[in-house]
Amino acid sequence: MVTFWGGKRKTLVTAQLHYLFMSSTWILPDDLAVPDFPADHPGPGAPVPQHWSKCFGCGDDQPTGLGMEFTTGEGLEVIGRFEVAKRYQGGPGFIHGGILMTAFDEAQGMACNAALRSAVVTAHLGIDFARPIPLGAVLELRSRVEGTVRRKVYTRSEARIVDGPLADPDVVVGSSYGLFIVVGHEHFEKGKDFVDGMPTGDQDISAV
Numbered sequence: 001m002v003t004f005w006g007g008k009r010k011t012l013v014t015a016q017l018h019y020l021f022m023s024s025t026w027i028l029p030d031d032l033a034v035p036d037f038p039a040d041h042p043g044p045g046a047p048v049p050q051h052w053s054k055c056f057g058c059g060d061d062q063p064t065g066l067g068m069e070f071t072t073g074e075g076l077e078v079i080g081r082f083e084v085a086k087r088y089q090g091g092p093g094f095i096h097g098g099i100l101m102t103a104f105d106e107a108q109g110m111a112c113n114a115a116l117r118s119a120v121v122t123a124h125l126g127i128d129f130a131r132p133i134p135l136g137a138v139l140e141l142r143s144r145v146e147g148t149v150r151r152k153v154y155t156r157s158e159a160r161i162v163d164g165p166l167a168d169p170d171v172v173v174g175s176s177y178g179l180f181i182v183v184g185h186e187h188f189e190k191g192k193d194f195v196d197g198m199p200t201g202d203q204d205i206s207a208v
C-alpha cells in the first residue's frame with residue numbers, strides 16, 4: 001500500500017497497488033453529503049446533451065475531439081461512450097494514456113453536471129490504467145458523484161470495452177477518481193477574450 005499527498009491542496013490519496021484488481025482507494029471525507037435525486041430526472045437511458053459544442057470531450061463541432069456521447073444510467077450515474085480513433089494512439093496499437101484521462105475528466109464532469117445542475121471545473125483527477133486499450137475499441141465510462149462538501153464534488157468512474165477489439169464488458173480497463181469544484185459564470189468570463197466559438201445552448205450553464 002502506498003499513501004501519498006495529491007494536488008496542491010494536499011488531498012490525501014491512498015493507493016493500494018495490486019496487479020489483478022482495480023484497487024486505488026481515495027479516502028472520502030466524513031462529512032460527505034449525498035446530493036438529492038433531481039425531481040425532473042428522466043430515468044435511465046435518456047440522452048445527456050453536450051455541455052457545449054466546441055468541447056474537446058463532448059462537442060459535436062470539434063472535429064479533432066473525442067465526440068463522447070452520454071446517456072443517463074441508474075440513479076445519478078451517467079454513461080459516456082466513444083471509439084478509440086487511430087489519432088489517439090500512444091504506444092503502437094494502443095490508446096494514449098492522456099486520452100483516457102481526458103475521457104474520464106469529461107465523464108466525471110458530466111456526472112457532476114447531471115447530478116447538481118451546476119457548472120464545475122476539475123481540481124484533481126487520479127487514474128488507474130488496468131489494461132491496454134486497443135485502437136478501434138468502443139469504451140464505455142460509467143461515472144457518478146459520490147458526494148459533496150460545500151463546493152467540492154467527489155466523483156468516481158470506471159471504463160470498459162463494450163465493442164470492437166478486446167471487448168469484454170466484465171473487465172474494468174481503467175478507473176478514475178476526481179475532485180470537481182462548483183463555479184459560477186464569472187469563472188468562464190475570464191476566458192471570453194480567448195474563446196473559440198460562441199457557446200450557446202438550452203442549458204443555462206452552456207451560455208458561458
Ligand SMILES: CCCCC/C=C\C/C=C\C/C=C\C/C=C\CCCC(=O)SCCNC(=O)CCNC(=O)[C@H](O)C(C)(C)COP(=O)(O)OP(=O)(O)OC[C@H]1O[C@@H](n2cnc3c(N)ncnc32)[C@H](O)[C@@H]1OP(=O)(O)O
Binds near residue numbers: 007120152
Ligand atoms: C475549461 C473546460 C470546461 C468548460 C466548461 C464549460 C461549461 C461548464 C458547464 C458545465 C460543466 C459540465 C460538464 C463538464 C464536463 C467536462 C469537465 C471538464 C472540466 C475541465 O477539464 S475544467 C479544466 C481544468 N480545471 C481548471 O482549469 C481549474 C483551474 N483551477 C481553478 O480555477 C481554481 O483553482 C478552482 C476554481 C478549482 C478553485 O478555486 P476557487 O478560488 O474558486 O476556490 P478555492 O480555492 O477556495 O477552493 C474551494 C475548495 O476546493 C478545495 N480545492 C481546490 N482545489 C483543490 C485541489 N486541487 N485539491 C484539493 N482540494 C482543492 C479548496 O481547498 C477549498 O476547499 P474547502 O471548501 O474545504 O475550503
